[in-house]
Amino acid sequence: MALHLKKILPNKEERHKLFGSVPPIKGKKPTDKENMPDLQNKPNDYLFPIEKVGISNVRHPVNITSELDPGHQTTVAQFTLTTSLIQQSKGINMSRLTELLHEYHKKNWTLDLSSLSQFSKELVQWMEQDHAEVEVSFPWFFERKGPATGKGGLMHADMWMKSSYQEEEKKHSPSIGITAAVTTLCPCSKEISEYSAHNQRGMVTIKANLYEHVSFDWKKELLEAAETNASALLHPVLKRPDEKMVTEQAYENPRFVEDLCRLIAADLYEMDFIRSFQVECRNEESIHLHDAVAALSFSKEE
Template identity: 60%
Template sequence: MSQINIRNKKLLPSKKERHKLFGSSDPGPRTKPIEKEQMVDLQNSKQDFLFNIDTVGISNVKHPIRIPSQLTPEIQTTIGTFTFGSSITQDSKGTNMSRFTQQLDEYHQEGFAIDLTTLKKFTKELAARLKQKDAEVEVNFPWFFERKGPASDLAGMNHADAFMKVSYHQETGHDIEVGLTATITTLCPCSKEISEYSAHNQRGNVSMSVKLTEDFNDQETDWKAALLEAAESNASARIHPVLKRPDEKMVTEQAYENPRFVEDVVRLVAADLYEYDFVESFKVTCRNEESIHLHDAIASLSYDKNDEGN
């Protein structure tokens, strides 16, 4: 005959009583207005507040976005991390934070495609909504692209971290900055030179920050693909999500034939960026995660075409 265990059930106070037990109290008297038109608007108050503010806004705003791409997949949905801002003058106490996310949601309802034409329109409208002369938006996002094995042709998805920053001022127009961090393989030239049998290699990250010319059209040229090519084509070898043995043989032999220091990488990438007509200025950084050291190797350089001849 089976035994039946009878458990004494704990008798709990009601949920309202439990909340009171842990510090909740009954609502007090309500004396302030509940209609927006009757509420005090501190942010829009005007007097001498001592200084102008360069930028005020909100950051770390995560939101779904659509990314157009000239590589497969041509349209993808990903997560963008936004920063919004504008300046305010000395006689203004603050900005209206809700207007940033209000405009973001309006664009989302229309299908927020992250391209430069859209972001230019976004910043100009945002400045008008904030009743300021300027506004800026920056969005960081992972960008995915298909990569096939060099021998097997088997495909998988790689990704790079990208950003777009568009600033608008009603007197000077738009400034556009974009960037990409791509992952590469590098093989040490010194190790190849001194070793009898092999050479150590490492995984590296190439980060590029680029100011685009005012007339750049991202409907014609995909800046993401262009920056990716500048990084990968100057590495020892490209990174692949799927590698069969014939692929691995080709990739490792290619790396051995193209040894690169971090100094080599930033100079070679810079040369490609310099030759892009749509690039006005740039900064390139390479960081290698050394395979036989505990430290990383780093190099960076900056160049502004506007300084030439000065």
């Protein structure tokens, strides 16, 4: 067995000095908040007002509810928090944005359209601005069972919510969205082939502006619009009897990406709570190197 001489290392403070650490200097600037200069609140003519200023990519745990199991869940959301800024103000107090978010967290809030609308209203008052916008996205989990065996597992879709509040008009503007995965089977392939048809995974993204915030589970409504118009659903657990049913269902319901986009739009058009919407469908083609895409937007007020 080889013997190794034990190293004698300098202590941690000396090691830090070795790698460039220096002692702090004795500063002359004030350390108490009352005597610190506040550049952001110094009034002047700063050339232009700003429509949105704030922070993004804020990751934070949130509680949500669902009509699908699990009915109560904690997930990790990503926030964008912004407010307006008048021309006479240099900047906003950005620390207040996360400060309010933490206050809501301490109250164990449940994230929904109503609480998000209240958050955006409080943000206007807290930041002393005229307009605020809160945008949040999060993964939503729900149970799905195999169509033949009933074996279950958890699926997920990416959800999106936005609430804007305008103080002058006392007006809330809520928006919602989803990105969900589906299966599509190519109608052309089915038509020209002696047997079989190629299929692919499709990604559906829906964004909708609402007349007002709603109290029911809009997540389920958007998920159904995306999935029930596809060739077949995706499943976390598929036994052979399930796989037979799913593949046969896809064969019975061929969809071009254009078909899927239009059928989803029809469902959204029939939802009374939606004011306008955007739909984008993207098929990850199984026999092509490229993706197939289709998109449309529609407003019921035009």
